[in-house]
Amino acid sequence: MNISKCIDADICTLSVEGDIDTTSSAMLDKAVEECLPQCSRIVLDMADVKYVSSAGIRSIIKIRKLVGSNNLVLRNIRSNIMEIIKMTGFAGRLNIE
Numbered sequence: 001m002n003i004s005k006c007i008d009a010d011i012c013t014l015s016v017e018g019d020i021d022t023t024s025s026a027m028l029d030k031a032v033e034e035c036l037p038q039c040s041r042i043v044l045d046m047a048d049v050k051y052v053s054s055a056g057i058r059s060i061i062k063i064r065k066l067v068g069s070n071n072l073v074l075r076n077i078r079s080n081i082m083e084i085i086k087m088t089g090f091a092g093r094l095n096i097e
Helices: 025-035 054-067 079-088
Strands: 002-008 011-020 041-052 072-075
Touching: 002 025, 011 025, 011 054, 025 041, 025 054, 041 054, 041 079, 054 072, 054 079
Parallel strands: 011 041, 041 072
Antiparallel strands: 002 011
16 A cells, blocks of 8 residues: 655645555554644545455544544545445445545
8 A cells, every 4th residue: 555645734635545454554544643743634535545444444433533523534435435434334424525
């Protein structure tokens, strides 16, 4: 997985490329933690994410708890990943653009 970071004012956009799974979810957690001193809002651009495992969903929920429900935005989610989010019951709890 590759993550690129763009900070604008207090918004950190992390563009994620690859799968978010057991081996890569820790990398996503670390990238978010590195943004927190500078940013109060996190945007995960998931246009290039093809797969999210249960570990990836846990990581997204952990990030939501860490930054606050209103301060995490998921953007550009593919339909197959959106189906996973809906099946887990988190679609209504996440800010999805």
